[in-house]
Amino acid sequence: MVDIKISQEIDEKKLKRSIIFLILILSTSLTVAMLLLGLVGNHLSTSSHLRLIATYEDRMLPVVASQKMGQDINRIYDSLILINRYLDKAQTVSDLANTVAGTGLSVEADQTINQELSQEESNVARILGEINSYLSQITFDTSIVAERDAMERFNNYWALLRQKINDYIKEKKIDADRLNNIKINCDAMNDFLVKMNTIFTEAARSDLEVSKKTSAQSRMIILGLLVAGLVIAFIATIRSILQVKKLLDLFEKSKADQKRLASVMLRANDGILTLDENGAITSWNKAAEGIFKYDKQEALGASIEKVLPENIRSSWQNILQNAQSANQIHTQKFINKHNETIDLLLSVTHLPPLVAKATGEFSIIVKDVTEQILLQEKLEEERQKNEKRMHKELEDAKILQQMLFPETYVRFSNVEIAGHCFSASECGGDWWHYSQKGDKVLIWVGDATGHGLPAALITSAARSAVTLIEKLADFTPKKALELLNASIVQTTKGKMQMTFFLGSFDKNTKTLTYANAGHIPPLKANLGNFKFVPNDLVPLNDVNSPRLGEATTTKFSEHTIQLSAEDVLLFYTDGVSEVSGQKTEMSFLKNYCDLIAESKGVMNILNGLKREYEDLHNNRVIIDDITFMIAKIG
Structure with missing residues (x-):
């Protein structure tokens, strides 16, 4: 039998490594895809949550501030009533003192009234400051006409009311007509605040709807990415399966090719041998035994120079080097082990890497062409004789024609x-x-x-x-x-x-x-x-x-x-x-x-x-x- 190194075990290990590599690629791809989906989903959810908070801060806080302003306006009115009472008490005491002044009687001033009056005036000033602070905290969208007009009208109303209150307190003259006027203004302000709250609430509701739509879109995007990830994973899985199948098919084909190669070498009439990169013989068929007169046990593992005669050994390295760039064919006179001189036709081929792993670095096909060369020499000799004869006959014919x-x-x-x-x-x-x-x-x-x-x-x-x-x-x-x-x-x-x-x-x-x-x-x-x-x-x-x-x-x-x-x-x-x-x-x-x-x-x-x-x-x-x-x- 022909000795050919079939690296089945090596190929199986390579196949297993390839399958594991493909599975790792698939798992890594799925993990990366899911991680990216999670990161994108988290980003979109966080963005939606931050937008809802912004909606509350930008829209709901002005509503709360306007509610507090309504309460403070009512408190101002209550404080003005108390101030009016304290002013009436003070006026009564002043009138009584003037009445008893001629009688030799005296009226002692009540300091408590003045203290309480000052306290209420301070309270009114504080509430006015709070309302101004609330106004400065209210933000609105200037591009929305309703919000912009409402705030401008409220500021105008408030400026008038605040001026009246400050004037009344400064003059210390708050009678029933003025209280009634302030009451009307405060009620108007409260009504206007209710309208403002309605405008701001509608704006907040509109923004909330937008935020909900954004959240819905985010969920759809996440869902789409999830589906895309699953599709990608499915495609990657199918491709991996196909790659594994392709490797299995190549493996089976390789084994079949190696079997066919062994069969061809066994039945070939020409000598076929292969060498590794060091020139050691790795395969040797029956025809090679007949040509070189070395059996398989003697040839395998031995250097190619062992079976070559002296006239070929000196040029053999050059032949191998030239075979790496192109197929080399040589005709050589050869003396085999039994000292028989024969003519050999050698075809030296540098094998591709995949084939070289299974057989060897170089393939050599040897054909005994002794009989063919002898026949060619006889034919050439006969041709030259015929050529000379034809030439002489033509020369004779030329002489005859000249006649x-x-x-x-x-x-x-x-x-x-x-x-x-x-x-x-x-x-x-x-x-x-x-x-x-x-x-x-x-x-x-x-x-x-x-x-x-x-x-x-x-x-x-x-x-x-x-x-x-x-x-x-x-x-x-x-x-x-x-x-x-x-x-x-x-x-x-x-x-x-x-x-x-x-x-x-x-x-x-x-x-x-x-x-x-x-x-x-x-x-x-x-x-x-x-x-x-x-x-x-x-x-x-x-x-x-x-x-x-x-x-x-x-x-x-x-x-x-x-x-x-x-x-x-x-x-x-x-x-x-x-x-x-x-x-x-x-x-x-x-x-x-x-x-x-x-x-x-x-x-x-x-x-x-x-x-x-x-x-x-x-x-x-x-x-x-x-x-x-x-x-x-x-």
Whole structure:
């Protein structure tokens, strides 16, 4: 069996700690929530109680003060009655003394009356002071019009009454009319105090209602906070339960993954081993035993360097360090315990923390690739042999194809011809040819589809067909293309085509009869009246038929033009434009015009064109064959 450290006990302890931690968080959250609710409720209750006290002090105390003022006003009236009596007694004694003054009798003054009179006057002054003190203690809301008006009217009444009382006492003249007037004023003051009490009581009742509403709102807030706390507690409980369930699921999944890992390691064909952070082997499967030739008892707990050969030990620490940043794959020559040399493919991975706790810091997968490497070496050797053989065959084919082309330069009495072909690979699909049959000079130019060996085979078939056609007693360009087309169709089965131009020049009449099978029209220029610009080049495009190889039923046509001395004809293939498009083709034509302006010889013109395209070949990849052919009429 594969020895894997499954830390089930550690995971269970961790799970228990996590559950206890979650329960503590839940309990703490509930405790804090209830404490906050209690603090808020206490604050709101205290605020409500303080407001009720303020309502009593601000509203009820003025009512009590006004009640006391009513009593004091009545006491003032009673004191004034006593003062009136004492003044009457004093007046009676004074009148009696005046009456007996002439009779020689004397009346003794009663000091008790004066004392009691002074005492009552002092009592009245004291009561007036108390009422003033009560007035100064009464507070009211100036924004309430009824309270403000009531207090202003009361102060006015009181100021008048107080002035009258002080004047009466100062004059010591309080008769029945004045007492009656004071009585009326005191009764009016008492009635007004009753009205004031009603106003203040209503204000106190209004404030009390407000306080009750505030208390009710406070209770609703406390209730709302309590409900919110319960909801929060419920959500926290559900979340805790889900977290516990998630941990349990992860724990079960971890155990299942570890079992699967053990099963995979047991059945794996590759050697699998794990190391701790010190390089000690922590697991070792059966395949590793077969590769390293160390059994499980020898390997477990031992350093990885014990099973490694000398050539790997020196670089092993670097491999482990590099594996911490990226997975490292190495191929090494290895000598096992039995001195067998094998090729190993080692994949070293730095494991993530959660996996590392259960298995080890590093995972190493070892595969014996000795047979694969031997096979690769044999395949590489075979590939190189085939490559050399193919290269030689292509070189031979290139030599054979070069034999299909005529000499670069030829002169037939009044006609000079020069041509050259650049192949994009060893073998090409362009082909040019000239021949003389009686008084006629034949010019052949063809371009097979694509390039390389398949195109070269088409040109070879075309060259063979042309050889047979040239042996005919008489033929026209039209007839020659029909025969050539039949040969190409038979060779390629219609899968490849070839553009072709055939011109027949009569040296006596200087006429050119030509047929065209989809090829680029040749360009004609006369050196005598040529302006040496591309626009003065005349294309021979009077006839143009389908390409060779498309169908045996293709019909071709021909056309005859008159040439004259100093006419120059340029034949070329589409590889010119495929070097880098139309811009290069126009540059080529301009260079061609410059060349025929500088020199009258066809070889000089050809060599100039060759130099240009040799430079192009050095700077660009030539994707198609390029052919030039120049003919000059003498």
